[in-house]
Amino acid sequence: MNTVFLDLDGTLTDPKIGITKSFIYALEKLDLPAPHMDELEWVIGPALQDSFAQLQVPDLQVAIDLYRERYTSVGLLENSLYSGIIPVLEWLKGADYRMCLATAKPYAYARKITAHFGLAPFLEHQFGPELDGTRNNKGDLLAHALELTGIDPAQSVMVGDRHHDYDAARAVGMKAIAVTWGYGSAEEWAMADVLCETPQDLPEVVARVLNR
Numbered sequence: 001m002n003t004v005f006l007d008l009d010g011t012l013t014d015p016k017i018g019i020t021k022s023f024i025y026a027l028e029k030l031d032l033p034a035p036h037m038d039e040l041e042w043v044i045g046p047a048l049q050d051s052f053a054q055l056q057v058p059d060l061q062v063a064i065d066l067y068r069e070r071y072t073s074v075g076l077l078e079n080s081l082y083s084g085i086i087p088v089l090e091w092l093k094g095a096d097y098r099m100c101l102a103t104a105k106p107y108a109y110a111r112k113i114t115a116h117f118g119l120a121p122f123l124e125h126q127f128g129p130e131l132d133g134t135r136n137n138k139g140d141l142l143a144h145a146l147e148l149t150g151i152d153p154a155q156s157v158m159v160g161d162r163h164h165d166y167d168a169a170r171a172v173g174m175k176a177i178a179v180t181w182g183y184g185s186a187e188e189w190a191m192a193d194v195l196c197e198t199p200q201d202l203p204e205v206v207a208r209v210l211n212r
Contacts, residue, residue, distance in 0.1 A: 001096060001097070001098050001155075002096075002097050002098065002155050002156065002157075002210045002212065003097070003098040003099070003100060003151045003152075003155065003156040003157075004092060004097050004098070004099050004100070004156070004157055004159060004206055005099075005100050005101075005102040005142065005145070005156060005157065005158045005159065005169075005174070006099060006100070006101055006102065006123075006159050006160075007045075007102060007103055007158075007159060007160030007161060007162070007165050007182075008101060008103035008105055008110055008113065008114070008128075009044050009045060009103065009104070009105060009182075009183075010044055010045055010160070010161035010162065010179075010181075010182025010183040010184070011082075011159060011160050011161050011179055011182055012081065012082065012085050012117075012119060013079050013080060013081055013082065013085075013113065013117060014079065014080050014081075014082055014182075015044060015078070015079045016037065016041065016044060016183075017037070017075075017078040017079070018071060018074070018075030018076060018077070018078030018079050019040075019043060019044055019071070019075065020037035020040040020041070020043065020044075021037060021070070021074075021075060021078065022067045022068075022070045022071040022074075022075040023040055023043055023051070023055075023067060024037065024040070025066065025067070025069075025070040026052075026057075026063050026064075026066035026067040026069075026070070027055070027057075027063075029066045030057065030059075030062070030063060030066065032055075032057065041183050042183070044162075044182075044183045045104060045160075045161065045162035045164055045182075045183060045184075046104060046162070046164060047104050047129070047133070047136040047137075048063075048064050048067060049064065049133060049136065050136075052064065052067075071109075072109070076109060076112060076113065077113070077116060079113060079117070081117050081119075082181060082199055083199065084198070084199035084200050085119075085199050086118065087199075087200075088199050088200070088202050088203060089119070089122040090122075091203045092122075092202075092203060092206065093122055095203070095207075095212075097206065098124050098151070099122050099123050099124060100123060100124055100125040100126070100127065100145060100149070100151075101114060101119075101123050101125070101126040101127060101128070102127050102128075102138070102141055102142055102145060102158065102160075102165075102168075103126075103127070103128045104128070104129065104136065104138055104141075104164065105128050105129075106128050106129050106130065106131050107126065107127065107128035107129065107130065108128075108131055109128075110126060110128040111126055111128075114126060125145065125148075125149060127141055127142075127144065127145045128141070129141065137168075138164045138165065138167065138168035139167060139168040139171035139172065141168065142158065142168045142169065142171070142172045142174065143171070143172050146172060153172050153173040153174040154173065154174075155210065156174050156175075156210075157169075157174060157175045157176065157177055157206060157209050157210055158174050158175070158176045158177070159176075159177045159179060159196075159202070159206070160176070160177075160178070160179065160182075160184075161178065161179050161180070161181070161182025161183055161184040162182070162183065162184045162188055163184065163188040163191050165178075165192075166178065166188070166191040166192045167191070169192075175193045175194075175209050175210075176191075176192040176193050177192060177193065177194055177195075177196050177202075177205055177206065177209060178191075178192035178194070178195050178196065179195075179196050179197075179199075179202070180195060180196070180197050181197075181198065181199065193209060194208070194209055
C-alpha cells in the first residue's frame, strides 16, 4: 500500500498566530528584542531549539520552557485548517492510501491538534519528537517511522512546506512534494521532487509521484 507522510504546520494547518506569539512571549519574558509576528514566519517548521539558537537566545532550555508556558495554554489551538484539507484526506483514504503524520512538533502537542481539528481519524500513525528533543531531526524521525511500521520508502512520499521535509525524505530514500501554501520559499521548494500549489491539486500530484 502506498503511504503519504504529511507534515502538520504549514501543510495541514496554519499555526502562525500560536507559534509566533509564543516566541514573542518567550523573548519578552527574557527581556530580549521581539520581532513582529510577520517577521517570525521562518520559525514555523524547524525545531524550537534551532529557531531560538538562530535568535541568539543565551539559555535555550529556559526559552523553550517559556514558549511552552504560553503555547500549551493558549497557542496550541490558535491554529486553523487550510481550506480543502479534509476533502483531500477523504479522497486519499478512499483511494486506499495509508496516511501518517510526520511533524517537527512534539508528538504530545501534535496529537491534541489532530484530534481537535478532526485529522486524527485519517492518520494510521502520528510521529513527532519527544518533549526532550529526541528525534528533533526530521530525517531521524522518518527513519524511526519506517523502522517502526515496516513501510517501504520507495512506495511512500513526504508532503511538506519546508526544506526540512525534503531533506528528511531524501535521507531515507523517499520522494517529496513541496506544498506552496505554507511557509517555505521558492528556494526550498526547488529541493523537492515536485510542487503542489493548492490542496485541491494534492491527490493528483500524489498519484503522479507514486505512479498510480
